[in-house]
Amino acid sequence: MPIHQPQQRPASAAPSEPLGVPQAEAALVEHYPRLVRLAYVVLPPSLGRHRRVLAAHGAVQRALPGARTSPDRVRVPAQSRRSPEARSATLSSAEPAQAPASAPYAWMRLRVLRTALAYERRPRWWPGRLPAPAALRPTLPVVWGLRLFPRAGGVDELALDRALSAVPGTVRAAFALQLLDGLPEADVRALLAEAGAGDPAGAVRRAARLGGPDRVAARESLRSGEFDPCTVQTRPSDLLRRRHRVRAVALAAALCAVAGALAVAADEGVRNEGPEAGSTVPALDPAGLLRTAAERWADTSRVDFTAWPVRGDRRDDAELLGRALRAWSGPPGKVRVTTTPGTVAAPPAQPPRLLFAGEVDGAAVVLFHDGGVRVVRYAEPLSGGGGGAALDFARTDDADVTTGAAVVVSRTGEKARFLLAPWIAETTTRDLLAPNTPGTPLGVGPDGVTAPVERPAAGGACDAWPVLQLRSSERIVENHAFLVTDLGDLAPAHLTYTPKPGRGAPARQPREATGPEALLAWARTACSLRALSGSGVRAVNNWAFAEQRLPEGEASADWLCTRADTWRGPGRVLVQFLQPAASPTAPAAVVADRDDTALCSRFGQHVLAGTHWRAASGRWYVLAAGSRAVDRIEATGQARGAASGPTLAVRAPRDASVQLTGTLREGGTLAAVR
Structure with missing residues (x-):
């Protein structure tokens, strides 16, 4: 009772x-x-x-x-x-x-x-x-x-x-x-x-x-x-929008005014507030830019973009810095502006921090860090035939040793160069689709800019997935290597891995994806990263939440929850089924896709998923698996069955409609993610 x-x-x-x-x-x-x-x-x-x-x-x-x-x-x-x-x-x-x-x-x-x-x-x-x-x-x-x-x-x-x-x-x-x-x-x-x-x-x-x-x-x-x-x-609010509104109000007043002289004076007053006057604003004065000392990163507990020293052979070029700041205050029509989702393009309220100013791949590039919230990249061609200038904004709030380790400084064709954090002691490149191949050393210049690195292909066949494997200096952390990959934003995404349950102590937190098991999992799922391109992703974690013995005496399969966290907060989840395959890079099957969810995060630690699967005999099954807290799974609908524990296999027609419900060990139920 x-x-x-x-x-x-x-x-x-x-x-x-x-x-x-x-x-x-x-x-x-x-x-x-x-x-x-x-x-x-x-x-x-x-x-x-x-x-x-x-x-x-x-x-x-x-x-x-x-x-x-x-x-x-x-x-x-x-x-x-x-x-x-x-x-x-x-x-x-x-x-x-x-x-x-x-x-x-x-x-x-x-x-x-x-x-x-x-x-x-x-x-x-x-x-x-x-x-x-x-x-x-x-x-x-x-x-x-x-x-x-x-x-x-x-x-x-x-x-x-x-x-x-x-x-x-x-x-x-x-x-x-x-x-x-x-x-x-x-x-x-x-x-x-x-x-x-x-x-x-x-x-x-x-x-x-x-x-x-x-x-x-x-x-x-x-x-x-x-x-x-x-x-x-x-x-401040959007200064550019405010200026446009002021101009509209001034124009309406001029049309209503009787004397033309008043209209001309009002228009002249508005014009004086344009970007050209930006040099009088402290936040837009090149002389007021913040500059971090060269060794600050090794003597602070805040290891992020605020610890980056200024680098580049044009860091003292006041004219270049002034053009970059004026473009930021009010981009003229010839400047191409891009922003990652959730990033504002408003001018800085306080003097930004200068990270880099130099020449890279035929362009003069300037990198700013604005108040712990944004990284801003300004690039102008060195020759007139290279097109107009570009201004890129990306969110980087709460960056750390890994998510603040690199910034894209140049992209040309299918290659990119990165500006590395001062605490990066070793840099290699590797291919996620070649998990058993060791990394290749990558050259880094004295100003922290890397040699060109292949970018993941945006379309066509997914034959390779280049990543950077970076190692932090022992001055801040001991023997810490990690992976980052270019997903089209200024800041590359940090790749991590959470191992399967039941092997020693339960894994509660993601770990670096540099071990053999992590690399094998990423070899099966790397191509799914294409769906995240340009969405402002901060980090992606592969969580192996379940391992299932397949029916009819076949081998085991793994269930992965691939979670992408964005800089602005919301996350995207792909649940992937890794059945036995002849190739270690055979793509996993995506069985669920959810946007704006807490699933597979610290605040969504319970997950249940299912898929249809065909055995070697030709018979079809409904397979289901849950995370470690699931102790019973029940299937209803066109196929019925139940099993104790975190996995279930039920005979069912190929297109059978089945509802899956999991029971949690501490009480409560869980529906399958779709």
């Missing part, structure tokens, strides 16, 4: 008490930072960080009842009568006290929650920048000319933000109410239901899987500056 916990009486079920406007105002003032943080977490990430900050403050400020509201007509739930033990049941005993449970605070929290959830329920066709009906109408605060965003957190905070971005607002609300306000699940369900959320119980269940098993650590991440819209940083 199942055991049920005693039913707790949620706060919303308690007798209501009258509330005056002064009481509500006092609760808002006292708990304003807590309410704004709650609203910021619940609001949809699609708004962008700037609009989420303003919307969070607006949602809390609008929660105050109107001054004409009669106190006798405003009634809120009374305080919960649950015991202190019941109040802290959802978190560890080391956790501090939960949020105040006063009636005014509870009522204000409910109003804030309703407003924040309303943003996600607006119609798909509603214009993103126009006022929405009712609760979505624009209100104070309003900020012009600046972009606001919370301070960036660490790796854990960034991972939590990615996981929250992949779930609905009701799940984010349940997660925040449990960790920020310490509410038990019963109270969270009741509060979400009162706020008009659909399926509160489902939201609470999904929230329980966020943040990993360490709820205290997840709570601390949620309380960090990454999710604090009351402590913000500022950047």
Whole structure:
């Protein structure tokens, strides 16, 4: 017989008490930072960080009842009568006290929650920048000319933000109410239901899987500056767009003016704000560029692009640097501009860091690093016949030893040159489709620029997949080699591997893909990287989540989850089936493809997949496999069967429609990824 916990009486079920406007105002003032943080977490990430900050403050400020509201007509739930033990049941005993449970605070929290959830329920066709009906109408605060965003957190905070971005607002609300306000699940369900959320119980269940098993650590991440819209940083808005709008307004004013002299003066004033005046702006002054000392990288704990010294034989060429900065401030029509997804092309708010300025493959190239967020590459031909200049932007926030190890400095035809980080001590090239062939040493110039390297073919036959194998200096890390590959962006993608379960200690984190087992897995899956070209990929991991003995006494097959993480956060997953093959480079079969998912990451550690497979006898089967936490798989539909453990094989027609469900060892079910 199942055991049920005693039913707790949620706060919303308690007798209501009258509330005056002064009481509500006092609760808002006292708990304003807590309410704004709650609203910021619940609001949809699609708004962008700037609009989420303003919307969070607006949602809390609008929660105050109107001054004409009669106190006798405003009634809120009374305080919960649950015991202190019941109040802290959802978190560890080391956790501090939960949020105040006063009636005014509870009522204000409910109003804030309703407003924040309303943003996600607006119609798909509603214009993103126009006022929405009712609760979505624009209100104070309003900020012009600046972009606001919370301070960036660490790796854990960034991972939590990615996981929250992949779930609905009701799940984010349940997660925040449990960790920020310490509410038990019963109270969270009741509060979400009162706020008009659909399926509160489902939201609470999904929230329980966020943040990993360490709820205290997840709570601390949620309380960090990454999710604090009351402590913000500022950047300018799109200066180029603002200048265009100013010009449009000036033109309209000129058409309405009676005197032509006023129109000419207004036009002259606008023209004086063009890119040519950029030299008066400190951020666009070549003399103000940041330059890192040559040995800084060996004496800092922040080993990323901020530790790169300036290199190149034209690093003191003020004219070249000035042209690059002026093109960045307002690219003329002849400059070709490219950006990776999620990267803004706005001018810098502060002087950028100069990484490189020199001549490479017939072009003058300048590389900047802007405030820990972007790498910018400017290139102009040395001769007039080489075409126009180019300006490329790529996100590189939170780069590290591996993802900040190289930048593409030149691409010509089917080859590319890289500028390497100063901590790279050894450089070789190898072919992922030749796993048993050792790497070939690659020449590197005194300024850190490599010899030309073959690029992976974008189309046609996939006969080779060149990669760089780099080794870090022992001055920062001992015997650390890793692989990176060119996927069409400025920063190459870092390749890793997570080995099969059941061989020694369980592998919880990806490791470098330089061992024999990792290279064999990548030899079967390298060609699938073509689908990721130009999408701003930061790292790709091959996770061998299951090994399955095939029916009819045949050999074993492997199941891989190939996850690509982008610099902007969302990831893409390919589930691949590696059946026995005569060639070590025979391509794996892709059985599932998902975009914008947390699957196969730290916040999506459970996976189940299936495929149709034909045995040597000609009979067809449905095969399924799950990760190490799956202890039972059941097939329903046109083929039925069940098996204990993480694998299943069921006889089925070739095109049979089958639904797969996995049961997790710690409870709960899991559907197969499609």
